[in-house]
Amino acid sequence: MPWTSLRLFIPGNEAQQADVIARLRAFALELLRWNQGVSNLISHDDEPRFVERHIAESLAGAEIINSLGCNVLVDFGSGGGVPAIPLAIAGVGARWTLVESRRNKTLFLRRAIQELQILNVDVLTGRLEVLVETEPEALICDGFTSRATTRLGPTLALAGRLVSAGGHAVLWKGSGVHEELAASRADWARSWDGPTIHSIGNGPNSIVVLTRKQDS
Numbered sequence: 001m002p003w004t005s006l007r008l009f010i011p012g013n014e015a016q017q018a019d020v021i022a023r024l025r026a027f028a029l030e031l032l033r034w035n036q037g038v039s040n041l042i043s044h045d046d047e048p049r050f051v052e053r054h055i056a057e058s059l060a061g062a063e064i065i066n067s068l069g070c071n072v073l074v075d076f077g078s079g080g081g082v083p084a085i086p087l088a089i090a091g092v093g094a095r096w097t098l099v100e101s102r103r104n105k106t107l108f109l110r111r112a113i114q115e116l117q118i119l120n121v122d123v124l125t126g127r128l129e130v131l132v133e134t135e136p137e138a139l140i141c142d143g144f145t146s147r148a149t150t151r152l153g154p155t156l157a158l159a160g161r162l163v164s165a166g167g168h169a170v171l172w173k174g175s176g177v178h179e180e181l182a183a184s185r186a187d188w189a190r191s192w193d194g195p196t197i198h199s200i201g202n203g204p205n206s207i208v209v210l211t212r213k214q215d216s
Helices: 003-009 014-037 044-059 063-070 084-089 105-114 127-135 152-159 179-187
Strands: 071-075 096-101 119-123 141-147 165-172 192-199 206-212
Touching: 003 014, 003 044, 014 044, 014 084, 014 105, 014 206, 044 084, 044 152, 063 141, 063 206, 071 084, 071 152, 084 096, 084 105, 084 119, 096 105, 105 119, 127 152, 141 152, 152 179, 179 192, 179 206
Parallel strands: 071 096, 071 141, 096 119, 141 165
Antiparallel strands: 165 206, 192 206
């Protein structure tokens, strides 16, 4: 997938898009270098398709999040930094907090943020289930993102403790999303309105948006 094709997902004029793509390339090079020599961040099978599989799918959420008006975002299970770092590079949101339990991955996240001079992005090391008890004020947000982490029901239960009324959960899910929604509806429907499901291209993956109810 050519880098120029990412312009479809990036807000701004041509010069701004070119700057974002240059920074995305730098992020990709750093991640692949780290993945091959320091610590496993993504599957090695995904390395040749990193632009299509990871960066483009992350940026597919840019217009969605911007349209929702989310400014303070928490990304759960950030791993190698997708979707949060590509979205932050593209100017989505005003402040991000990336939560990752594995120290080797948070070391990479901090390095990438420093090397690329990405502003207003913090990294927390730890399990979100614990951090919501120990650092709740640092995690209050109006947007909650997660890609390829736990099942939808437990994810929304955690998000419900952090997202302010009227805020949104924006979740990247695979082909089983309808089954996950149906299986946990009795639990999440008490706190969330929706969902709205946005397909990502012609593939099996999608972005699911739910809205935190005002009275829960």
